[in-house]
Amino acid sequence: MKRPTIADIAKRAGVSKGAVSYALNGRPGVSAETRQRILAIAEEVGWQPNSAARALSGSMSNVVGLALCRPARVLGIEPFFMELISGLEAELSARDYGLTLQVVADAEAELAVHRRWWAERRVDGVLVCDLRVDDPRVPALEALGLPAVVIGGPTNTGALPSVWHDDARPLAETVEYLSALGHRRIAHVAGLPELLHTRVRTDAFHEVAARLELPEAETVSSDYTGEAGARITRRLLSSARRPTAILYDNDVMAIAGLGVAQEMRLDVPGDLSIVAWDDSPLCQLTHPALTALGRDIPAYGVIAAKRLLAAIAGEDVGDYRDLPAQLTTRGSTGAVRSRAGKVT
């Protein structure tokens, strides 16, 4: 019942601790015969290395950290994080790495957690989500020398490697698609304005709006909750010159927006087209189903984990550009009705 140590194995094999250590780690210094004997005993007694002892002498914890700073409600309802975690986990556990998770209140708390993890040598590296426009974590992590991979970017990441994807192009393509369907008044319900990807999307939105000469393009910030999505949609649709298409920065808000439109007796897509960013299974459950910009999030997590492990191993990891989001058209988008079109 007591957990065996290498000393126990050494005693049973009639060799020293050192020999056992060499044998178990596949290092030279023991004969093939002795190695076999030691491995057999280790197997028999169910030996596993004590992680603390390994971490203490090897100065590696074989753990990476992920701190999330979103309120419980949002974390729960956003499939993104769990899908990302699934992907991270798949890669980490395949390489015998653990993942520790901490939910924090804000960016300062997250930084404090990183510092503590580092000082306590609890993790070998961290993943940084929700990159902010002027993110205090980037210079702090650089100063600490704690291996880190930023999920997002690729700008504003300092010297930290990033795993990113281009949001500007898919956004432009989506607006171009809506424009081709005849939409002239398009609104963008964006996410938290302090997040970098919100900035990227918003900038791209205004740029393409200018290019396509859509002077009434409007961006509104939100907090990703369904309530915010509903409230903003209600306001947008109540205005005299209401938009004929709305692009939401997550699926929950898009679903809420669809609900508001239906409550206001607007036909989707006849009177209003809706596009969601983040194509989770939820998008297929509504009626009409939501046209959405989707990516393979677990795969993104796998890449991020691979890169972080490489960075921990001391490799010189550069930025990695993942595939951009793909627009999947479903029932929520369509051509502008002639009447609605005429108002323009």
Added chain:
Amino acid sequence: MKRPTIADIAKRAGVSKGAVSYALNGRPGVSAETRQRILAIAEEVGWQPNSAARALSGSMSNVVGLALCRPARVLGIEPFFMELISGLEAELSARDYGLTLQVVADAEAELAVHRRWWAERRVDGVLVCDLRVDDPRVPALEALGLPAVVIGGPTNTGALPSVWHDDARPLAETVEYLSALGHRRIAHVAGLPELLHTRVRTDAFHEVAARLELPEAETVSSDYTGEAGARITRRLLSSARRPTAILYDNDVMAIAGLGVAQEMRLDVPGDLSIVAWDDSPLCQLTHPALTALGRDIPAYGVIAAKRLLAAIAGEDVGDYRDLPAQLTTRGSTGAVRSRAGKVT
């Protein structure tokens, strides 16, 4: 830049390592004056205990483990797990405990993870989710002597303490409520049949159906996905004697079911009443909004964490019964239409 150790502090304070250890841990053996001096130095150099060294000598890792065995898609879309994790985390981090997460493929893999964690002394205790009817993890964890708290139960948990809530009563109340609204043909779209709570709910459903003399009460198993919910709903509503009310074991299936009903031009709640188990914000985004059985999941997580920490501390922890789910009625349930009622 190099992280300070107690030896560094000892040198600067002109005392021995032991004295520093006593001072930093608030134990007797040093004068108040010396203690102050040592604490000041520790503060100044930013000392934090090396977690590996502590774990090695103290034989406590200050980490608890949570293994989840659901596919990425389901994990992402079920708010339950993230909300639970938020709650767990709130309590754990307040007590300087970490949470390690692992996503696994099946119950055997989960057990293997528990064994490894135990053998490597990586965790001080584990949380067990998704209790199965005949769960191999229970006897295995008992045999290991690894502190564990089962989230679910209270039966089939052997000698392990559980944090549970009664599903039978809320289910019965829900069926009684539907019955009072005139529903006679009620279906139950249950979750994975191997999960204990599915069994509890299903048994309760048939018991109350017998009591209320609803011979056509039917339970169908599912895998919690929206696709399953849609498929089963389509089949139920296509039958000659279709149900007038359906109770779904999670919100995603309920939303999918609502979609199918609307696609089939059935009025909700006129032709069909819908109740969802798990009241996430999603339930309020549909039209009509979903009547749902909800609980405070983060609070449940806090309790589970408290209990696990108590069990780790060697306290004799008993089962804890949390509040049962509360039915929140919204637009998706209503009285049976006379025409529909007559069919009975």
Added chain:
DNA sequence: AACAGCTACTGAACCGGGTAAGTGAACCGA
């Protein structure tokens, strides 16, 4: 003065691995 009892420490062992340096025996070439 002798002794007990206390405080405030010190020194060393210990947790369970990793690893550099050292050792004895076998082997090998000149």
Added chain:
DNA sequence: TCGGTTCACTTACCCGGTTCAGTAGCTGTT
């Protein structure tokens, strides 16, 4: 036959804390 090399180990110490057994110095008691 002897020095050099390699092999297969052993020895001993390290990682950074915790903890237990001393111990020196002071106080109080009789």
